[in-house]
Structure formats: C-alpha cells, structure tokens
Amino acid sequence: MRLAILGTGLMGSSASARLKELGFHIVLWNRSIEKTEVIARDLGVDIARSIVEAISSVDYALAFLADDSALLSVVSSIPRADGLIFVNFSTVTPKASIMASEFLSTRGVCYVEAPILGGPRIVREGKAIILVSGPSHCVGSIEGILKALASDIIFISEDIGKASALKLAYNNMLITSIASLAESIVLAEAYGLSLDIVKNVFSKTVFKDLVERYFDRLISEEIPTGFKLSLAAKDMEYASRAAFDKGIPLPLASAVEQLYMLASKAGLGDKDYTRIYLFMKRLGLKT
Ligand SMILES: NC(=O)c1ccc[n+]([C@@H]2O[C@H](COP(=O)([O-])OP(=O)(O)OC[C@H]3O[C@@H](n4cnc5c(N)ncnc54)[C@H](OP(=O)(O)O)[C@@H]3O)[C@@H](O)[C@H]2O)c1
Structure with a gap:
C-alpha cells in the first residue's frame, strides 16, 4: 500500500514512523522541506518536492496539517487524480472539511475526515482514537491505515463535517x-x-x-x-x-x-x- 504523507509536523512524523514500521510504503511531503529531510533520512523513505509529485504514485494521501488554511491550500494543489483517497487527520472546522471534500470531488478524489483523539506518542504506539466521516466505500478501503494508528476507530457518519x-x-x-x-x-x-x-x-x-x-x-x-x-x-x-x-x-x-x-x-x-x-x-x- 503506497501512501503520501502531507505534513510532517509532530503528528505527521509520528504517523510516518508508525506506518513505515508496519510495512507501508510512504513518501513524505512538507511545506518546509528542510524539516522533512531529517525525518526522511531517519526513516529511510523518499521525499516529494511537490504535492503533485507526492500523490503521483500513491493510492492514498494522508494529511496532518495545522489548520483550515493549510488544508485548503494543500487541497487546492491536488490535480485530477481519479481514484485517489484523501484522508484528513487534521483538526479543522466542519466548514473547511466540507469545502475540501467538495473541491476534491471535482478532481475525482474521495475525501474522508478522520480527526484524531490522542497526541504524537499515542499515534506512534498505534493507540489513538479516530473519528471517521466519509463515504462508506472509501472508509472501508482505509481500514488498514486507520488500524495502524488507532486502537479505537469510530465511524460517525457518511456526512463530512460531523467527525470534525x-x-x-x-x-x-x-x-x-x-x-x-x-x-x-x-x-x-x-x-x-x-x-x-x-x-x-x-x-x-x-x-x-x-x-x-x-x-x-x-x-x-x-x-x-x-x-x-x-x-x-x-x-x-x-x-x-x-x-x-x-x-x-x-x-x-x-x-x-x-x-x-x-x-x-x-x-x-x-x-x-x-x-x-x-x-x-x-x-x-x-x-
Ligand atoms: N499534536 C497533537 O497532540 C495533536 C493531537 C490531535 C490532533 N492534532 C491536530 O493535528 C494537526 C497537526 O498537528 P501537529 O501537532 O502535527 O502540528 P505541527 O507540528 O505544528 O505541524 C503542522 C503541519 O502543518 C504544516 N502547515 C502549516 N501551515 C501550512 C500551510 N499553510 N500549508 C501547508 N502546510 C502547512 C506544517 O508545515 P511546516 O513544517 O512547513 O510549518 C506542518 O507540517 C493539527 O490540526 C492539530 O490540531 C494534533
């Protein structure tokens, strides 16, 4: 399973370490590339120079971004990518999450929101609680990713915004x-x-x-x-x-x-x- 991690701050880097350890193939992208270089070297994984490059050879993009504007800025850089599933783990407003979902649907991308209860250490141990909203068929296909990060996965609704x-x-x-x-x-x-x-x-x-x-x-x-x-x-x-x-x-x-x-x-x-x-x-x- 090939994944792009978008955002390698505290949460993104912990999730990356966990996913790599469990055998997922990951590529890292971060706005400030210099922060990711050390993380990528430690984990022995590739860095993408752009969002387009990051998602070019993966089936899933996982976002760990600071806020609404970070999410919407990243989402607006996603080109047409039929079949890609974009999982947003960031804490954002329901409104921003809905905007991201609607924009991505015009790109052929399925959006799932999966905000996390628990910090970087808990994510690193795979013991977070994750709340999930999104279309069932997309949620079903990311079960393995969610299980890698969380001991408790709670499906909230098909409606984007409710988990947020x-x-x-x-x-x-x-x-x-x-x-x-x-x-x-x-x-x-x-x-x-x-x-x-x-x-x-x-x-x-x-x-x-x-x-x-x-x-x-x-x-x-x-x-x-x-x-x-x-x-x-x-x-x-x-x-x-x-x-x-x-x-x-x-x-x-x-x-x-x-x-x-x-x-x-x-x-x-x-x-x-x-x-x-x-x-x-x-x-x-x-x-
Ligand atoms: N830490 C926790 O305990 C925790 C727990 C649950 C949920 N969360 C949520 O998870 C998300 C990530 O948290 P974190 O602790 O990992 O934060 P963080 O360490 O501050 O990382 C934030 C990430 O967002 C990126 N970013 C910020 N503004 C951006 C923009 N305009 N465009 C693109 N990328 C941008 C940063 O890139 P740069 O490196 O370039 O700044 C960095 O990769 C947040 O929504 C937070 O509320 C955090």
Missing part, C-alpha cells in the same frame, strides 16, 4: 478542563497549599483521570512539546466558529480561546499547551 464537529466538541472540553485545572492549582498555591496536597485531594475526586494524566505535566518546568499551545488556541477558536455557524453561543470557549491566544502571544505558542499553567502563574505573580 465532534472532535472540536471534545477538544473544547479537554482544553477548557486543562485551563481550569491550571487555574485551580494557581488559586490553591496562592494560599500556601503544597502541590502534593492539591494533587492528592483533586485525585480523589471525579477529576481523578484528568489529574493523573495532566497534573505533573502542567507543573513540570520543561517538557517536550506534544501539542502546540497555538494549536490549542486554534481549536478553541474553531469550536467557537463552528458554533457561530450554527447560531449558538459558546461563551466559555471564547474566554478560553482568548486565554490561550494571550499565552501564545506571550511567546508560548510553540510550547506544549500545558504551559498554560506557567502562563497563569506568571500573571498571578505580576499582581
């Missing part, structure tokens, strides 16, 4: 919960409570799983970026935008989006999104 909407709804809850946990830690610390006692108490409650997974990551001084803080801001903005398109307000999402935007503008955009705790702590220290 659910992914945004999930990230809205996750990113807001992380900000809320960070805020609560800052509050407790302001009263001289130790991190140990805060963690101990929180972990005995309904927030047990969240605390076990994120408390230490939030308070650690330095951790490698798994999910960029700027992309968390993007997901919150997309949740608000998707709600706006349906005429419903999401006041909490808008507030949290602004918080992550501020942290991003303060220079934390490329850092892990859990740096939101350090940002809030710094804000507190300034008052």
Whole structure:
C-alpha cells in the first residue's frame, strides 16, 4: 500500500514512523522541506518536492496539517487524480472539511475526515482514537491505515463535517478542563497549599483521570512539546466558529480561546499547551 504523507509536523512524523514500521510504503511531503529531510533520512523513505509529485504514485494521501488554511491550500494543489483517497487527520472546522471534500470531488478524489483523539506518542504506539466521516466505500478501503494508528476507530457518519464537529466538541472540553485545572492549582498555591496536597485531594475526586494524566505535566518546568499551545488556541477558536455557524453561543470557549491566544502571544505558542499553567502563574505573580 503506497501512501503520501502531507505534513510532517509532530503528528505527521509520528504517523510516518508508525506506518513505515508496519510495512507501508510512504513518501513524505512538507511545506518546509528542510524539516522533512531529517525525518526522511531517519526513516529511510523518499521525499516529494511537490504535492503533485507526492500523490503521483500513491493510492492514498494522508494529511496532518495545522489548520483550515493549510488544508485548503494543500487541497487546492491536488490535480485530477481519479481514484485517489484523501484522508484528513487534521483538526479543522466542519466548514473547511466540507469545502475540501467538495473541491476534491471535482478532481475525482474521495475525501474522508478522520480527526484524531490522542497526541504524537499515542499515534506512534498505534493507540489513538479516530473519528471517521466519509463515504462508506472509501472508509472501508482505509481500514488498514486507520488500524495502524488507532486502537479505537469510530465511524460517525457518511456526512463530512460531523467527525470534525465532534472532535472540536471534545477538544473544547479537554482544553477548557486543562485551563481550569491550571487555574485551580494557581488559586490553591496562592494560599500556601503544597502541590502534593492539591494533587492528592483533586485525585480523589471525579477529576481523578484528568489529574493523573495532566497534573505533573502542567507543573513540570520543561517538557517536550506534544501539542502546540497555538494549536490549542486554534481549536478553541474553531469550536467557537463552528458554533457561530450554527447560531449558538459558546461563551466559555471564547474566554478560553482568548486565554490561550494571550499565552501564545506571550511567546508560548510553540510550547506544549500545558504551559498554560506557567502562563497563569506568571500573571498571578505580576499582581
Ligand atoms: N499534536 C497533537 O497532540 C495533536 C493531537 C490531535 C490532533 N492534532 C491536530 O493535528 C494537526 C497537526 O498537528 P501537529 O501537532 O502535527 O502540528 P505541527 O507540528 O505544528 O505541524 C503542522 C503541519 O502543518 C504544516 N502547515 C502549516 N501551515 C501550512 C500551510 N499553510 N500549508 C501547508 N502546510 C502547512 C506544517 O508545515 P511546516 O513544517 O512547513 O510549518 C506542518 O507540517 C493539527 O490540526 C492539530 O490540531 C494534533
């Protein structure tokens, strides 16, 4: 099975390593080619100099792109490619996903959206959760690819946009919960409570799983970026935008989006999104 990987950032490079390990033949394309050269060398795979070259000899194109504009820019470069299946793993708005699907259908390409729940490490281990929307016959033919990356594949609908909407709804809850946990830690610390006692108490409650997974990551001084803080801001903005398109307000999402935007503008955009705790702590220290 020959695949083109479009976008070799944190997610695309992890997926590439996993797919290569499982015997898929892959070719890599990335907007900034220099970033891909190291990855391609490590994996022993080919690089394509253009999107047209990347898809010229494959049956499947897998996109791991930052946002709506990245997706639409890549999709608009796809020439007529009858029979190609384009799988979009990026987190985008339902509207952008539908636009990509409609454009690609004029190129003879079948579009499937498959947003991922889980970060690069989980994808590398093949243990992600993937939500899928798209025509059943195309979804059926990518089962092997999805199974390589995910332990849980959930078919949402034939209608493009629904899996993306659910992914945004999930990230809205996750990113807001992380900000809320960070805020609560800052509050407790302001009263001289130790991190140990805060963690101990929180972990005995309904927030047990969240605390076990994120408390230490939030308070650690330095951790490698798994999910960029700027992309968390993007997901919150997309949740608000998707709600706006349906005429419903999401006041909490808008507030949290602004918080992550501020942290991003303060220079934390490329850092892990859990740096939101350090940002809030710094804000507190300034008052
Ligand atoms: N990291 C996570 O934990 C995680 C989990 C689930 C879902 N996601 C989603 O998965 C997607 C990829 O995330 P990531 O963590 O891999 O992000 P990333 O490391 O920032 O990679 C983003 C990729 O998008 C490319 N890109 C950005 N703008 C572009 C444009 N205008 N045209 C073409 N390519 C463009 C980048 O190319 P350059 O190298 O040239 O900048 C890079 O390959 C995002 O939608 C993210 O929200 C991430």
